[in-house]
Amino acid sequence: MPTRADRIRAALEARFAPLALEITDDSARHAGHAGARPEGETHYSVVLVSPAFSGMNRLARSRAVHEALREEFASGLHALALTLRAPEELG
Incomplete structure (x- = not known):
């Protein structure tokens, strides 16, 4: 069975055709916080660079x-820290 990170990756790759994609499970750092579950997979950081973001605020x-991650939020994803860039915004 794929992990939540695997499912997040698949959904973001399908929707945004990223040039770069990093997904980090931060759940252990949020143990005991709102939305945290003992089994983890609730808090993630995502860095995503995609041409789809060109012209978007x-x-x-x-x-x-x-x-794109609506189903993950419905099944226990609690929080995302997002860094979202268009290719032209990279140094």
Whole structure:
């Protein structure tokens, strides 16, 4: 069975065709916090660079990612720390 990180990766790759994608499970750092579960897989950091973000503001990018991960939020994903960039925004 795929992990939540695997499912997040698959959903983001399908929706955004990223040039770069990093997913980090931060759940252990949030143990005891709101939304944390003993089994983990609730808090993640995502760094995503995609041409799909060109011309989109920060809020629109975040909304698009949350929409792509709607099923994960419905099944226990609690929080995402997002860094979302278009390719032209890289140094």
